[in-house]
Amino acid sequence: MKDNDPSEMHRRDLLKDAAAVSLAGAAAAMGISAGAQDAPRTAPPQPSHSSLIRDENAKPGARDWQLTRVRLDKTGGMRSPPIEGYCSKQSVTAGESIEFMISTAPAQKFVIEIFRTGYYGGRGARLMTKLGPIDGQPQPLPEVGEKRLRECQWKPSTTFTIPDDWPSGVYLGRLTTESDTTGFGYWQNYVVFIVRDDRPADILLQCSDNTWQAYNQWPDGYSIYTHPKGNQGPWADVSFDRPYGKYSQIFENPQTIGSGEWLCFEFPLAYWLEKHGYDVSYCSNSDMLTPDRGLKCKAFISNGHDEYWDIRQYNSVVKMRDEGVNLLFLSGNSVCWVSPYRDSSTGAANRIIFRGGPYGGDHTWAELREQRHGPFPHRGPDEGYLMGVRNVSPVNGGGDWVCTNPDHWIFAGTGMQQGEAIPGLIGWEYHGDPPADIPGLEVVAEGTALQGGVNPQKWAATIYPGPKGNFVFNASTIWWCQDLASPPGHWLPWSHWSRPHGPDDRVQQITHNLLRKALA
Incomplete structure (x- = not known):
């Protein structure tokens, strides 16, 4: 213009x-x-x-919602192959469903704890629900597309319907694996999504x-x-x-x-x-x-x-x-x-x-x-x-x-x-x-x-x-x-x-x- x-x-x-x-x-x-x-x-x-x-925010906050154990693929790396994922939508309303596409390497079970971020007496987040254990599998790295696009087409690991009483906010899904075969214990990562509403x-x-x-x-x-x-x-x-x-x-x-x-x-x-x-x-x-x-x-x-x-x-x-x-x-x-x-x-x-x-x-x-x-x-x-x-x-x-x-x-x-x-x-x-x-x-x-x-x-x-x-x-x-x-x-x-x-x-x-x- x-x-x-x-x-x-x-x-x-x-x-x-x-x-x-x-x-x-x-x-x-x-x-x-x-x-x-x-x-x-x-x-x-x-x-x-x-x-x-x-x-x-008058409801009890979570004492444990942050990531504790993270493993990157290499020094200076950007990704965490033991467990990583994304959501099917940037935002979703209560009553709608959202898919979580998760990859674990090696294949193993994992859980998703969903937290709403806020104040909560200074704790910063509240545990809303826990999903799983879920069977996880390695999912493929996408090919490099036109204009260097990396677009995953991973299979949904689980689908979740947002409860009607979940208020608008920024939600973190904390992904945690079971102990892996290397003997180093569990690994964690986040997925993030927004719950929106239409109220004044x-x-x-x-x-x-x-x-x-x-x-x-x-x-x-x-x-x-x-x-x-x-x-x-x-x-x-x-x-x-x-x-x-x-x-x-x-x-x-x-x-x-x-x-x-x-x-x-x-x-x-x-x-x-x-x-x-x-x-x-x-x-x-x-x-x-x-x-x-x-x-x-x-x-x-x-x-x-x-x-x-x-x-x-x-x-x-x-x-x-x-x-x-x-x-x-x-x-x-x-x-x-x-x-x-x-x-x-x-x-x-x-x-x-x-x-x-x-x-x-x-x-x-x-x-x-x-x-x-x-x-x-x-x-x-x-x-x-x-x-x-x-x-x-x-x-x-x-x-x-x-x-x-x-x-x-x-x-x-x-x-x-x-x-x-x-x-x-x-x-x-x-x-x-x-x-x-x-x-x-x-x-x-x-x-x-x-x-x-x-x-x-x-x-x-x-x-x-x-x-x-x-x-x-x-x-x-x-x-x-x-x-x-x-x-x-x-x-x-x-x-x-x-x-x-x-x-x-x-x-x-x-x-x-x-x-x-x-x-x-």
């Missing part, structure tokens, strides 16, 4: 009409005035009319599973980034019909194998939201191809590393903003690449993606990407007019998150002063270059990120008013949720000689303030 596209012009007209809905007015409506950053810290919003998440929840939290799959190198160096032609072109297809291998960037953590990037970069936000009783529902990137789900919620959150969006996701979220849904991009490198879905070889919907082209419209970043790596078959609109800021080059590095607008209502109760920094919160990818012509857009934090002490790039965190009293906030960092909570099963990442420090009461308070306004 180009800048002269009629739908884009209409969208900008709506933004101009919304200029009167200033952030100062929003602050006044909240009873927050200039200088309110010195006020006492505010409590979380009053509980939603729905007690679903509070009631769920306060918050819709989108998992960044397109990005999980784009970086997934299972079985041995096959991802969007590992094509012999280079790591940035439109040359590689990747399939959800394969296990998630060990996470391949930032840190070495085999205990997250099979869980995508959920435990690495996204779980702390869900843990924190559920700890405070927020009414939250969860969805996959693939659930946002229409705006219907999001239009039932008050706030939509993009979480973690949310790089790959089908153009239909983009259009859905634009529609949600224009209809009054509040958007919180607690993420970095988001809405960066157009990633069209296509069906699997067996006809299952939305199971293959590739890097179709950059977002950016006529922006210099998109032009630069095509000059370096194109031509691409697709070009997306300028993501800055949705998020308030854009992807920039270099897009990765690290730095401190520096307050530049302390009188803004998002800082109420934090005590933050002009120039005060939250150490290491920017990374490892971020946003910058806010469009100058979004009415009411304000920069609330900004600074410089560095790649290992070199290659400086300006980043910016922004907020702007939507057309119906709503707002769009962009934290401008993948690592925002690292400073919200440190749940079991999560390690702090580091990159480019920079790292977040973990839970920080200022980040927690800013997030409470944003949600208080969004849910008012």
